[in-house]
Amino acid sequence: MPIVAIAHVIEIIMFAGVFAGTISDYCKKHPGKGCVNKRDLMTELASAPILNVRQDVGPCNVPRYNFDICNGQLHDQANRGIKVQTSIPSPGVGKFDNVPPACMNLAVALSGSCTGEGPHPTPCGSACLQYSGLSDDQFRQLSSYLQS
Known part of the structure; x- marks a missing residue:
């Protein structure tokens, strides 16, 4: 469409708007399905279903349901006879293998190193995590959680 035709369409729309008035004026004079009152809209929204969101948070402000999913996967895995294997490759380093996917997503939160x-x-595989800079107590806590 040439620019002249576009300009002509805009001119017609503007000309019609001058004589017709605003949309709110039109809706006052001709109420119908196409005209929505703000107050009507608010009453419709008030009857809409409300999303139930849990406000519980765990370490690092991660929603608690993420930890619940991790726990569920750990228990499902344990029921199938698969346990998280722990080892200490070198001092201050802890390696955990057979870690479920939901727990892999919580690697930082589980260590409590939210601030860096x-x-x-460090992931060492699709189901393996290796932590460096662990104290003996931190290693025990991680082992205890991942083997629960």
Whole structure:
């Protein structure tokens, strides 16, 4: 469509708007399905279903349901006879193998190193995490959680 034709269409729309008035004026004079009152809209929204969101949070402000999913996967895995294997390859390093996917997603939160300080998790496979900079107590806590 040439620019002249576009300009002509815009001119017609503007000309019609001058004589017709605003949309709100039109809706006042001709109420119908096409005209929505703001107050009507608010009453319709008030009757809409409300999303139920859990406000519980765990370490690092991660929603608690993520930890629940991790726990569920750990228990399902244990029921199938698969346990998370733990080892200490070198001092201050902890390696965990057979870690379920939901727990892999929580690698940083599980170590409590939310601010970047503390143990650093590194994936060592699709179901393996290796933490460096672990104290003996941190290693025990991680082992206890992942083997629950």
